[in-house]
Amino acid sequence: MYITNARTSSIGEGEDSDVEESEKRDEEALDLLNEPLSKKSIVMLCCGFSCFQQAWAVKNTLTTPLFKSLYGLRTEYVGYVWIAGPVSGLVVQPLLGRLSDVKGGRRRPLLVFGVSFMIFDAWLT
Secondary structure, eight states, X not given: OOOOOSSSOOTXXXXXXXXXXXXXXXXXXXXXXXXXXXXXXXXXXXXXXXXXXXXXXXHHHHHHHHHHHHSOXXXXXXXXXXXXXHHHHHHHHHHHHHHHHHHTSOSHHHHHHHHHHHHHHHHHO
């Protein structure tokens, strides 16, 4: 008599068992996603997003005058500064993703480099 489970199984039986267990986990995860959120959960989500939106609005409100006064940027060029971030993200993110997939197959080295650079940059400022 063989004791079979996902870890120890006879040849050929383990693959079916693994697939069945994986499908069962997937179904359980989908069931959790389909459950309606409680009112408390919805309020908590809204509070978190509200704080994020308020911080974003304050940043946007204060940065334009900062560009004009601190850096001497003329009013007609402020829009170019605001569009630089999204445009660079539109170009750089796919390039880095493709580069990481081709070179190493993983994005972890680029993430480690990026986080290290951000920490260093934050330390400088």
